[in-house]
Amino acid sequence: MHGLSLCRAIDLTVLDGYNALMKELDKLFDLKGELCAGHLWEIVYIDNEGDMMLVGNDPWPEFCNMVKKLILCSKEEVKKMKSTNDSSKGV
Numbered sequence: 219m220h221g222l223s224l225c226r227a228i229d230l231t232v233l234d235g236y237n238a239l240m241k242e243l244d245k246l247f248d249l250k251g252e253l254c255a256g257h258l259w260e261i262v263y264i265d266n267e268g269d270m271m272l273v274g275n276d277p278w279p280e281f282c283n284m285v286k287k288l289i290l291c292s293k294e295e296v297k298k299m300k301s302t303n304d305s306s307k308g309v
Contacts, residue, residue, distance in 0.1 A: 235278050253290070260295075264286050
């Protein structure tokens with residue numbers, strides 16, 4: 219979870235897509251369905267180039283080849299990151 223270094227590993231090769239990933243993370247962090255419901259949390263990842271992106275925008279196989287780190291962020295944190303990113307681009 220963002221702000222905490224929990225050093226847990228997930229084998230993406232045994233999962234069949236984003237829904238399975240969300241269920242696995244939900245179970246791993248005992249979120250009681252909150253991650254799958256999508257109301258409080260977003261999954262962000264850092265790719266092999268060091269860029270941070272939201273999970274779910276790329277085809278699953280491509281995502282599996284790029285992802286280096288997963289981060290669970292509150293929806294509020296993601297909004298702040300987006301607004302900071304937009305400000306730095308002059309948007």
